[in-house]
Amino acid sequence: MVHISQYVQSVAGGERAKHMTAKRPEGMIRLDSGTPSFPTPEHICQAAKDALDEGLTFYAPGYGDPEFLAGACEAIRRESGGEYLPEDVFATNGASSGIYTVMTAFLDPGDEVIIMDPTFSLYSHVARQLGTVPVLVPHDAAYHLDLGAIRAAITDKTRLILFCNPNNPTGVVYTRDEVQALVGLCAEKDLLLVSDEAYDQILQPGYEHVPILSFTEHKDRTILLKSLSKTYSMTGWRVGYMVTPPGLTSLLFGVHRSINGPICTFVQRAAAAAMRGPQECVADMAEEYFKRGSLIHQMAKEIPGLLPVEPQGGFYLYCRYEFPFSSAEMRKRIWESGVAVRSGSEFGATGEGHLRFTYSVNEATIEKGMNIIGEVFKQLG
Ligand SMILES: Cc1ncc(COP(=O)(O)O)c(C=O)c1O
Known part of the structure; x- marks a missing residue:
C-alpha cells in the first residue's frame, strides 16, 4: 500500500483540486477561469524569440x-x-x-x-x-x-x-x-x-x-x-x-x-x-476589464436573488445569492446548464452562499453566460 502524507491527504479531493481537473463538456461557457482572454503582447513574445535565437536555453x-x-x-x-x-x-x-x-x-x-x-x-x-x-x-x-x-x-x-x-x-x-x-x-x-x-x-x-x-x-x-x-x-x-x-x-x-x-x-x-517595455498594453487591457466589469455587474444586478459586490480590482465578480442551497450545489446546477463558475466555499467558509464569476473573458461570453445563469435563477425562484 502506498503511503500518502497525511498533510497531502488533508487537501486531496478538495474543491480546488476537483475544479482544476474537472472535464469540461465541449462548448461550456467559462466564467470560472483566472486566465485573461488577451494574447500576450507581441513585443513580449518577440523578446522570448530573440532570447532563443541568442541561445539563452x-x-x-x-x-x-x-x-x-x-x-x-x-x-x-x-x-x-x-x-x-x-x-x-x-x-x-x-x-x-x-x-x-x-x-x-x-x-x-x-x-x-x-x-x-x-x-x-x-x-x-x-x-x-x-x-x-x-x-x-x-x-x-x-x-x-x-x-x-x-x-x-x-x-x-x-x-x-x-x-x-x-x-x-x-x-x-x-x-x-x-x-x-x-x-x-x-x-x-x-x-x-x-x-x-x-x-x-x-x-x-x-x-x-x-x-x-x-x-x-x-x-x-x-x-x-x-x-x-x-x-x-x-x-x-x-x-x-x-x-x-x-x-x-x-x-x-x-x-x-x-x-x-x-x-x-x-x-x-x-x-x-x-x-x-511600453506599458500601454497594461492600460489597454485594464480599459477592457473596466467595460467587462461594468457589463457583468449590471447583468448580475438584474438577476433576482443575486447580489453582486461592485467590481474594484482584478477581474472577478463576487456575488451573494438568496437561495437555500450550498454554493457547491449552486455551482453544480449552473455547470449542468453549461456555464462554469466557482463556488464561494472554495475560498473559505464565509464563501458559502456566494459564487465567483470571472470577467477576464470577452463581452459576448459574459452575455451568454449571464443570460444562462439568469435562467437558472429564474427556475429556482
Ligand atoms: C491572488 C492570486 N495570487 C496568485 C495567483 C497565481 O498566479 P501565478 O500564475 O502567478 O502563479 C492567482 C491566480 O489566479 C491569484 O488569483
Whole structure:
C-alpha cells in the first residue's frame, strides 16, 4: 500500500483540486477561469524569440537573469516608489511558487498563518499541505479587512499574515488606511506580512492600489509576491518575482530553488521586456476589464436573488445569492446548464452562499453566460 502524507491527504479531493481537473463538456461557457482572454503582447513574445535565437536555453544565473532583475527593480520603483536592489529580488514560477516558498521558509508544522476569508484558495491549500494551520479570518460585512478580528486571531503560534490585494475572489481593493493598519499590527506583533499583488495593475476607475512596498519603513517585515500572469496576460509563461526583506533573500531563494529550480531563461527575457517595455498594453487591457466589469455587474444586478459586490480590482465578480442551497450545489446546477463558475466555499467558509464569476473573458461570453445563469435563477425562484 502506498503511503500518502497525511498533510497531502488533508487537501486531496478538495474543491480546488476537483475544479482544476474537472472535464469540461465541449462548448461550456467559462466564467470560472483566472486566465485573461488577451494574447500576450507581441513585443513580449518577440523578446522570448530573440532570447532563443541568442541561445539563452540554459540555467539562469543566481537570483535571475540580470535584465529580469533590473526590470523587476524598475517595476517596483514605478508601481510603489520602493527602492530595491537586484539582490533583494528573485524570479519565481508565478506568484504560486512564492506562496509555497514563504510558507515553507517561515512555518513549522503546527505554526499558524493568518489569511482572510474568503481569499485565494491556494493559501490554505499550501498551508495544510505543509502541516501548518491556516487561520481564516472573515472579512467585515463589506468584504474589507476586519482589523479587530485579525488582531484577535493572533496567537503565539502565528508567524505571518498573508493577504492578496486586490482580493480574489471578492474583487475588493483594500484602502490605504486598512493596509496601513495591517502593516502597523504586524510591526506591533513582530510578524511578517506577505502581500500577493497579482492583480495590482487591474483596477476599476476610482480605485487606488496600495503597494506593500510603499511602506518603506517596514522593509524588514514586508514581502511582495508578484506575478506577470494577469498584468501582461502571461499565465502560461509561469513567471513572477519575490521581493524580500534585506538579508532574507538568500534564504528564500534557497527554498524556492529546492522546489522549482531556476526559472526558464528565455521566459525571464520576455518578462524583462514586459516590465521594461511600453506599458500601454497594461492600460489597454485594464480599459477592457473596466467595460467587462461594468457589463457583468449590471447583468448580475438584474438577476433576482443575486447580489453582486461592485467590481474594484482584478477581474472577478463576487456575488451573494438568496437561495437555500450550498454554493457547491449552486455551482453544480449552473455547470449542468453549461456555464462554469466557482463556488464561494472554495475560498473559505464565509464563501458559502456566494459564487465567483470571472470577467477576464470577452463581452459576448459574459452575455451568454449571464443570460444562462439568469435562467437558472429564474427556475429556482
Ligand atoms: C491572488 C492570486 N495570487 C496568485 C495567483 C497565481 O498566479 P501565478 O500564475 O502567478 O502563479 C492567482 C491566480 O489566479 C491569484 O488569483
